[in-house]
Structure formats: C-alpha cells, structure tokens
Amino acid sequence: MNRYIIIGNGTAAVGCIEGIRSNDSEGSIIVISQENHAVYCRPLISYFLEDRTNIEKMNYRASDFYQKSGCTVIYGKTAVKIDTVAKQVFLDDATALPYTKLCVATGSSPFIPNFEGIENVNNKFTFMTIDDAIALKKTITKESKVLIIGAGLIGLKCAEGLHDKAGSITVCDLADRVLSSILDNDCAAIMQKHLEENNISFLLRDTAVKFEKNTAIMKSGKKINFDILVLAVGVKPNTDIIKNASGKIGRGIIVNEFMKTSLTDVYAAGDCTESLDASSESMKIMALMPNAYMQGHTAGVNMGGGNRKLNNMIPMNSIGFFGLHAMTAGSCFGEYIEENNEGYVKRFYINNGYLTGFMLVGKTERAGIYTSLIREKTPISEINFDMLKKVATSAAFSTEIRKKKFGGVI
C-alpha cells in the first residue's frame, strides 16, 4: 500500500489529494500543515479584511473533506528534511515519516528586505495568511495611517481591503507603476488613477530605506509617519527542503510536465515551483491559484499511478479594485493590437500567428475565450480575429468548431 505524504496544506495540496484519490482509494495520505488551519482560500484574505467574506465561508473545501478523502493532517508542524534514500520526511519535532510518494507543496513566503530599524517598528505586518489578516483587522482603527510597501497584487489587495477601516493609506513601490509584474505603463496608469480616486495615495519610484520607530525614511528623503506598516515587497518560493536534499531548483523547485522534481518519487506543485509557461515556452514561477490546483492534481494523479501531463499552463490574473477589473494572460511582449474606448483598454499580443498574451482593463466579459486561444494554441488564421478583438464571442469561430463546443459533449 502506498504511503503518500504532502508537505503543505494549501490549494496545491487539495489538488494533490483529489488527484491521488482519482487513482488510488487505498493508500494512506498524510498532510503536513504549518498553519493551524484547515485549507482556506488564501486570496480571500483581503475580502476578509473588508467583511465581504468570513472565516467559515473561506473554507476551500467542506469540513469533512480530509476525513472523506482518507487524509491525516498534522497541524502546526514543519517538514524540515527529506531523506530520499531512506524515503522519510523529518518534522521539526524530529518525527520521521516514511513515504512511498511525496509531494512538496510548500508555497511561498513574504520577502522582507533588511530595512535598517525595522525591528523597532511595532505594528508591522505581512499579508499572506489568514492569521496575518486577523491580526491586521484587530489592530486597524478609523484613525490608522497605513503605509504599504509594495504596489503589487498583494499590497494593493491589502489596500483595498483596509480602505473602509483606515484613516489613510499610502502605497510605495520602487517600480514606476502599480502592478508592474502584470500591467504595462498605460494600463497601470488607468488602475492607479482609479485607486487614487478611491483615496489610496501612491509614492512610486520610491521606497523605504530605513525606519525610525513609526517613521519611514524614504529613498527620496521624504519622511512618512504611519501607525501600521504592511510589508508586501514580494514573495519567495519555499524551496529549501528540496535544495537541501540536492534536488534541482531555479528560483522555484524545477518540475517537469508530470510535476516530478529531479528527486525520485518526489513531486512538487504550486507556488513553490518553477514550470514551463506554454505561452513563452520558458520556465517560470506561475504562482496563482488555478495553476496550483492543476499542478497539485496532476502530481496527485501521477503519484497514484497515473500518467498525466500538464503542459498548457500560462501565467494569468484576474484582479479588480473598487469595481474596476483587469485581466492578463500569457506573455505580453512586443507589438500589440489595441481596442479601446471610454472606460476600457484591450491589448492583444500576437506572435507567429498565435495569440500569446492579452491585457484587459475595464472590459473583461467572456475573456476566457481569449485565454483558451493561448492555452489551446489556436492559429489566428482559423478565427475571425477582427470580430474577436472587439467582443469576446464564439461567433468568431468556424461553424464546425462551434458545433463541437455547443453541440458536443465537452
């Protein structure tokens, strides 16, 4: 009988459990959870801040999920070492757990630069876990002056979540624009304006260099007083356990299309991994929830004896602030075709006859039709792209394709 161990208890772990159980209902599954919580929807922590959801609703799976899946969860413990020869995982309390197949789904951790004086800042937070969000919610008052370092997805969702609860919110970032990892200058400017209209202030091309109690001394020389500091500079994949077992890592744990690491019988999935981006055909960290699930599921299927490839993953993001939504997918480099009008911009990146990426702000209906063109590598010549760029619609496909889509079993 197989003994499966999953290190981590997030979305990728759930995918892995469901993948294993699709092939093997017998083997034992042990999940090692650093956090003292059943799996929850991590990206919802900003919605929790603004009371648009609550702890119960944030459960990613029903309360009997582990039991029904035949899993044992070890809470509050960290896996510290893998012995790939004896096939054992060691926990921080020195417990050794034998495995036949192992999945590393350790996620990522906030990256905190070595700011001078940071140790003397009282109310400082990161924004990655439900415990971070609970602590932040307890501390915030209507008078709080909030300084958020980092204008990326995490920093800005935190800003939105705190909007109605704080006195003022300032976000700084060394980059020249907001959401610099997913939006270009023009699209970022639209989003920044919208955020500013909702009373979020920005200091771009600037960041804190040191702290004197509750004052940040900025690179520009500006001094900013705050009551609450949120550190959202970035995240780093948790790769140490594979690195220390001499497994191959880049910026993340390297996995192939079966989600196997370089170590025998060791798989990896989710934000800790680096895998092939089908839109750019390069290795990338694609730390987003849909991919975490799909990677975990693929790993699980294969751990359970299956033989499934996952080779159509691409970076993609759907993110909205105060009612303005942006969506991006694939690789947005080079020349683009643009459609715009009052309130929206759509940019499409076409390379060698294929759609390889898009960036949409303000008009996102049925964007999955665009995403599918990238994932499925549909030649642009087979569709009416002039129609499609204006409106995402299956009318742009041929009758035969549409017949399959809406008349066949999908």
Place this chain on the structure above:
Amino acid sequence: MKLIYVNEEWCLACHLCEYNCAFANSGVRDMVTALKGKPIFPRIHIEGDEKISFAVSCRHCTDPICVKSCIAGAISKSDGVVRIDREKCVGCLTCVLVCPFGALSPGEDGIMQKCELCIQNSFDEPACVKGCPNKAIVYEEREGNK
C-alpha cells in the same frame, strides 16, 4: 445524463431564452412582475451577428476548468452539474478568465451566476429549452455523456 445543446441553424435570436431564464431564476411567480422594466441578468445569452446566432450557457464540462480555478472554492461539480455557491463567491472573475465558452457572468449583485439546468428553481426542466419556439436549444442525452 441530459444536458443543454444548441442547434444554431434554428436560432432566431429572439432572446426568449434569456427572459425565460431570468424569470425562472427570479423566485417570482409572475413573469411580468419579475421582468417588466427591469434589467435582466440571465444565465444564458445569445451571441452572434447578422448571419448566425446561438445561445451560450454552461457546458457542464467533464473536466471543468472553472472548478479547478475558483479562488473561493465556490464552484463544484456534483451529479454532473457544475454549480456555484453564491454565498462563497466574491466576484473576482477568475472563472470568467478561464471559461472557454464565456458561460459565466455576474448577477445584479456582482456575484457570479451560471446555468444549473434549472435544478434549484421551481422548473423541472431548463426554462430556456421549454420556451424556445424553434427547438434551437434542446435538453437531451448525447453520445459520450454519461
């Protein structure tokens, strides 16, 4: 099991399916009270141009990418039906970003909604199919679907 299929050559783009859907899911008994003078948020919609038109609603995929992608754990599949728990949904639109059919859209409240084959409302078969005057939408078993 039975699912909804589209015969686009029969579609007249009359949009009746949209009205029947909005009514069926309104919880109101009288169609006029439910719909008159109000914007409607149906779970099926007509697409197309002057040459062709067709109705789009959830395909209840065998391997639904929306279920795998939902960041709120709000979409699930049971008994062959892909369903959304509107209590859990936060309206992040990730499902819109991944659905290859464009089958999900927000309701009036910004929370997502989708076709659930009229199993949760008072209709015992999909209202869009029942009301289609030209059999352009049908509810039946087809090969490959168990």
